[in-house]
Amino acid sequence: MIQSVSYRVVLVIIAIFSILKYSGPFPILLYIGACVLYIGVYIILKRNEKSLLRMVWDFAFINFIVWGRDYQEPTMFFLILLPMINAVNFSGSDRHSLVLLLLTLGTMVFHKGMLEPWMFFPVTSLYILCLLSLIRNRERTLDIVITSKIDEYFLSPVKLKSFEIYQSIINDLNVYFRTTDRNRIRRIRVYSLKGDTMWLVNASTFMWERIVKLNTNDLELLKNKKRISQTRDGGVSFFYYVPKYEIEYVFVCDVQSDDSFLFHFWGFDTVLTRTFSKMSMLLNTEYRIAQRRDEKFNEIKDRVRYVNQAVRVMHFIRNKMTPLANVIAYHKMEDSLNPILKNTMRKTFNKEVVRADNDLRDILKYADFLLDESNNPFGELRIEEIPISKIFILLSELAQSQLDLEVSADANITSKTKENERVVHFNITNCKIMFTDWIANMRKKSTSTNIISLSMENDFLLVHFENTYSEADGYIQRLIRDINSTAKDAVLEGKNYGHGIYYIKEIARDYGIFVHAKEGLTSDGKSTIILELKFNTYERKENTSI
């Protein structure tokens, strides 16, 4: 846009300079009117995106200015060549370069009255420059288009698979190389090279053949020259070797027929190597995501399996307890049964006793499975040194996501450097469970005020949670009493608080964390519940990477 306007401004300035310097056949007012008309029509054509008409209009204006003047004067000559000079720098793709050449030559012939050989020299030189610039611009445009397709993969709200963008890239390449139905690029395949075998990563179309074996010569040639071609039925395949970090990718471009001359005119290898290099980054990203997903899956799969197994065992145990329940029920009512019924039931009851005996053994066997520490992936949680700053980060992230709340820490904590800050002996997983449970409660129950703060009290780290609540009278008091109770299962006695309090107390007991709840008041007199966790802190011993 700026280039187009600047060019017209220069054109009008040179035209005015020519009008003033060289006398012409028309009155000056007519020239001024022509300049105004030229600018007006240009604006209209610019709005309507009529580039060819704009070019014709430029030459109409130039011819009007040159008319009746000596076109061989340097300024006049420059004016005639100006559209072509501008085209060399033109950044768009629609140049109408042949029309431009004809209009330039036509203008010269129009004013000279005949075609002379010298006219070709400046015009042809500029035309060649114009064509070279056109090729460079096409490459640049293709680069931008392909980069935007790859960006789309990363940025699009719709999740795209890498192979889904191949077809679109193939279309762009076919347009770029001006292929026809006879010689078009048909498919892109991507392999990762392991030894002499290429393993399919993905392709623009579905592939039944997942591996391709290369002979030693081809493999060596591919690695050295980065590109080989192989003729196959109905076309040719171009192989490009693109190593990216630890993965050696081989991109294969299947072309309908071997019109390599046409392709090489447009820098086929250069363009494809650049395109595939960009795509390899995308594939590498997908590979890393898959790698992380697998790592995460491996981390959780034992736990998921254990939980599923535990659910199955509990289901099994409940069923297996049926004969035992029958034995107890029978014994409870035995004395009240009449002798005839008792006798009738005896045979079935005896079978139930035998079954209860067997089932009890099964129950114990399955209970052993659950109690066996080696089966329990959660039992492997070890005590770690967790710096106070890490506790702060954990709480801050949770508070921000759940409550939009900033966690405060007192100066005793924030003034410590990494080297001299103290640590707590805890386990990061349990730490997260504990904080997540209580902060989730705060989010559910809080009415207005939420406070989370960290402070030091001698060598103890004090984590303070406080929130207003909307529960009926007595509920919070009962909850506080149960949290503070030393009875092991106080919170389990039929009170479904849904606060995860049992787990909080259990974790606290296992790791020697002091838990205390109390009532508080906000500055405007609203009741709050306060939960305080008191951690013992220690000097840092190991070089923790947490």
Add this chain to the structure above:
Amino acid sequence: MSEKKILVFEDEWETIRGSFDLANLYAFNNELKFLQVAKSQNVSFSQWSDIYAAVFVDITLAKKTEMDGFNIVKTIKDRNLIDLNKVIVMTGNSKVKEKLKEMGFKDDEIRVLYKPVAFDEIARVLKGIV
């Protein structure tokens, strides 16, 4: 109805059949007949009122069942196969009532027995129905 048939959806019948057999002896003079199925596709889902006096449905059934217990009770209700007060859900899961509520059942529209279920409990429930 001459013979009182009770349909029982249960995949671990051998473990719990003692409760049904003892209940039958204890309260019904062994007059009940239990028809046990482990998979939903093993029984025809046509009108049950004339065939069965009661239906027990365990929530967890055999792996290859087409419908689990929840879907069976839903089908019973949708097709009006039998009075819902003659349907008893058996489960070890304490959250089943909540799930039934989520599925659109009213409170106590369906009776739920929690495992392990002793024979006297089955007898008590069946006496109220049969």
